[in-house]
Amino acid sequence: MTVLDIQNLTVQFGGLKAVNGLNLQVKMGELRCLLGPNGAGKSTTLDLICGKTRATSGKIMFDGTDITELAEYRRARCGIGRKFQVPSVFKELTVIENIEIARSRRPGLWAALSTFRTPIRGRVKDVLDRVSLVEHIDTKAGNLSHGQTQWLEIAMLLAQDSKLILMDEPTAGMTIQETLKTAEIFNSLRGEHTIIVVEHDMQFVRQVAQRVTVMNQGSVLADGSIAEIEADARVKAVYLGH
Amino acid sequence: MNRTNKYDFLGYIAFAVIILLGVPFLLGFDGFELNTFARYLALAMVAMALALSWGTAGLLNLGQAATFGIGSYVMAMHLKLAASTNNPGGMPDFMGWTNVESLPWFWQPFHSLTVTLLAGLLLPAAVAGLMAAFMFRGRITGVFVAIITLAFMVALQLVFIEEQRFTGGQNGLTGLAPLSLPGWTVDTYSLSFYYLVAGCLIVALLLGMLVVRSKVGLVLRAIREDASRVRYFGYDVASYETFVFCLSAAIAGWAGMLYTLVLEFASPTYMSVSFSLAIVIWCAVGGRESLVWAAVGAILVNLAEGRLSDVFVEGWLLILGLVFILFVIFLPRGLYGLALAMVDRLRGAPRTDATLPVKEG
Numbered sequence: 001m002t003v004l005d006i007q008n009l010t011v012q013f014g015g016l017k018a019v020n021g022l023n024l025q026v027k028m029g030e031l032r033c034l035l036g037p038n039g040a041g042k043s044t045t046l047d048l049i050c051g052k053t054r055a056t057s058g059k060i061m062f063d064g065t066d067i068t069e070l071a072e073y074r075r076a077r078c079g080i081g082r083k084f085q086v087p088s089v090f091k092e093l094t095v096i097e098n099i100e101i102a103r104s105r106r107p108g109l110w111a112a113l114s115t116f117r118t119p120i121r122g123r124v125k126d127v128l129d130r131v132s133l134v135e136h137i138d139t140k141a142g143n144l145s146h147g148q149t150q151w152l153e154i155a156m157l158l159a160q161d162s163k164l165i166l167m168d169e170p171t172a173g174m175t176i177q178e179t180l181k182t183a184e185i186f187n188s189l190r191g192e193h194t195i196i197v198v199e200h201d202m203q204f205v206r207q208v209a210q211r212v213t214v215m216n217q218g219s220v221l222a223d224g225s226i227a228e229i230e231a232d233a234r235v236k237a238v239y240l241g242h
Numbered sequence: 243m244n245r246t247n248k249y250d251f252l253g254y255i256a257f258a259v260i261i262l263l264g265v266p267f268l269l270g271f272d273g274f275e276l277n278t279f280a281r282y283l284a285l286a287m288v289a290m291a292l293a294l295s296w297g298t299a300g301l302l303n304l305g306q307a308a309t310f311g312i313g314s315y316v317m318a319m320h321l322k323l324a325a326s327t328n329n330p331g332g333m334p335d336f337m338g339w340t341n342v343e344s345l346p347w348f349w350q351p352f353h354s355l356t357v358t359l360l361a362g363l364l365l366p367a368a369v370a371g372l373m374a375a376f377m378f379r380g381r382i383t384g385v386f387v388a389i390i391t392l393a394f395m396v397a398l399q400l401v402f403i404e405e406q407r408f409t410g411g412q413n414g415l416t417g418l419a420p421l422s423l424p425g426w427t428v429d430t431y432s433l434s435f436y437y438l439v440a441g442c443l444i445v446a447l448l449l450g451m452l453v454v455r456s457k458v459g460l461v462l463r464a465i466r467e468d469a470s471r472v473r474y475f476g477y478d479v480a481s482y483e484t485f486v487f488c489l490s491a492a493i494a495g496w497a498g499m500l501y502t503l504v505l506e507f508a509s510p511t512y513m514s515v516s517f518s519l520a521i522v523i524w525c526a527v528g529g530r531e532s533l534v535w536a537a538v539g540a541i542l543v544n545l546a547e548g549r550l551s552d553v554f555v556e557g558w559l560l561i562l563g564l565v566f567i568l569f570v571i572f573l574p575r576g577l578y579g580l581a582l583a584m585v586d587r588l589r590g591a592p593r594t595d596a597t598l599p600v601k602e603g
């Protein structure tokens with residue numbers, strides 16, 4: 001079953017079509033990797049899906065509803081979560097407070113007025129264990145190491161528990177071990193969640209991806225299994241070749 | 243939740259005890275002194291209201307005095323009507339002088355005490371809500387919020403001064419009757435009146451602290467840091483911002499009503515730029531991140547003003563400005579930040595930086 005269906009999507013910045021007639025279908029529970037040279041429009045595609053950028057034309061269907069015109073918080077409520085390329089946790093808040101913000105089952109004002117604490121059990125505990133931050137729940141996020149900050153952000157996405165998770169270069173700046181651990185987490189998420197990952201690290205892509213989409217100049221260049229992609233001459237020319 | 247909240251709660255208890263027991267005792271239960279201190283408490287309430295929106299969400303309402311002023315006029319209208327029952331048509335004296343034919347429709351409802359008390363809270367909230375809806379749906383933030391709210395206040399003050407026939411103009415509303423509650427005609431120089439004002443402040447602080455401690459407070463602090471990130475977690479940022487703006491305005495209106503009771507008149511100076519800036523200074527001195535400390539800041543600065551402005555009649559505003567600048571430079575988190583740093587030092591814990599500025603919204 002297709003959960004995300006992007007039809008002929010275009011966005012124009014001045015004279016530049018950062019995304020140009022893009023068509024992309026992602027199935028429920030799939031983990032899709034998005035590759036492409038710098039400036040190919042990968043981040044912009046994620047921006048369009050989560051609502052950071054509005055499309056000039058085209059259509060985005062998510063879970064059977066047209067979300068093309070929805071405000072970003074409404075898309076989040078539909079079940080779309082996003083990790084940005086630049087780590088963005090709330091530095092002034094503690095680890096557990098960051099998780100509490102992310103754990104937004106009931107994001108309405110009135111529900112929030114009657115919520116005084118998020119108990120550390122169930123999914124919250126699970127998530128903190130997974131990224132080894134249980135010991136640090138009262139640490140201000142601004143005082144975490146770079147690696148821990150990355151984990152916190154991944155933990156926030158897990159706590160948010162979105163149907164569709166969009167990740168922009170999640171392993172950037174990670175050590176090999178950290179990258180492996182991230183790959184492990186991703187593999188355990190597939191099936192339950194649908195994930196789109198933008199990633200440069202081919203090692204990582206081989207470990208997690210079922211299907212890979214290669215973008216170039218705002219549209220899809222090639223699409224297939226990792227083996228097919230690595231054998232594709234056009235892809236070699238624009239991306240893997242150098 | 244987090245540590246600072248725990249301290250805030252202890253601070254709140256200590257503050258309540260001092261206000262309810264310490265102050266009346268120290269002042270020797272003297273009616274005049276208590277009245278003066280009740281004035282500080284009403285001002286502490288408006289400072290705390292500003293801290294609610296500025297400190298938690300980073301929304302600096304430079305027009306806070308506008309909502310305070312609306313509250314004070316609402317109360318004054320009620321008391322003025324009570325003082326005018328023997329006038330022709332039950333009209334306030336100044337209306338007679340300016341040839342108003344009959345009591346205008348918008349004065350009529352203020353005969354009722356219930357309507358007055360409700361209006362004193364809800365009118366400021368509604369006005370703030372309108373402004374907030376316009377600003378926050380349009381994603382206006384930071385310094386633009388300050389400019390728009392300031393401009394609104396200046397315009398409102400002008401209306402109150404210009405429409406002399408209905409508002410008493412430059413003189414404001416004077417010659418008010420004492421407030422008559424069921425079974426109690428309020429004597430503003432009594433201990434019970436002091437407790438009325440102190441009780442209101444303590445209840446308002448509790449309300450504010452509950453909001454700050456709830457998830458709403460957490461979301462607001464997250465908004466202060468990165469509003470757009472908060473949206474991607476599904477929160478409607480504008481509705482949170484609007485809520486805190488309205489609540490802050492309602493509390494400011496409440497404080498304004500008390501202020502009219504204390505001073506026994508309402509004046510357009512309550513909506514002036516200098517008064518609004520003074521509120522900002524009290525907040526900055528106390529520490530805008532904490533409601534209780536913002537209240538303390540207001541009390542301390544006004545105490546100092548009460549003692550020093552006789553000595554430095556001309557220079558007081560200059561001194562106040564200087565104090566503000568010194569705080570911004572050396573103690574940007576105010577006395578609250580200083581207190582936090584001292585507590586941490588006593589516990590030998592890693593030190594909280596009293597001088598570290600909080601992120602501007």
Ligand SMILES: Nc1ncnc2c1ncn2[C@@H]1O[C@H](COP(=O)(O)OP(=O)(O)O)[C@@H](O)[C@H]1O
Nearest residue numbers: 013016018036037038039040041042043044045
């Ligand atoms: N907000 C924007 N305004 C103008 N140009 C933009 C904006 N966002 C992205 N671009 C441009 O669109 C192109 C695609 O960018 P991006 O999606 O970030 O590429 P990728 O993530 O694949 O490296 C780039 O040329 C970039 O400069």
Ligand SMILES: [Mg+2]
Nearest residue numbers: 042043044085
């Ligand atoms: Mg990118």
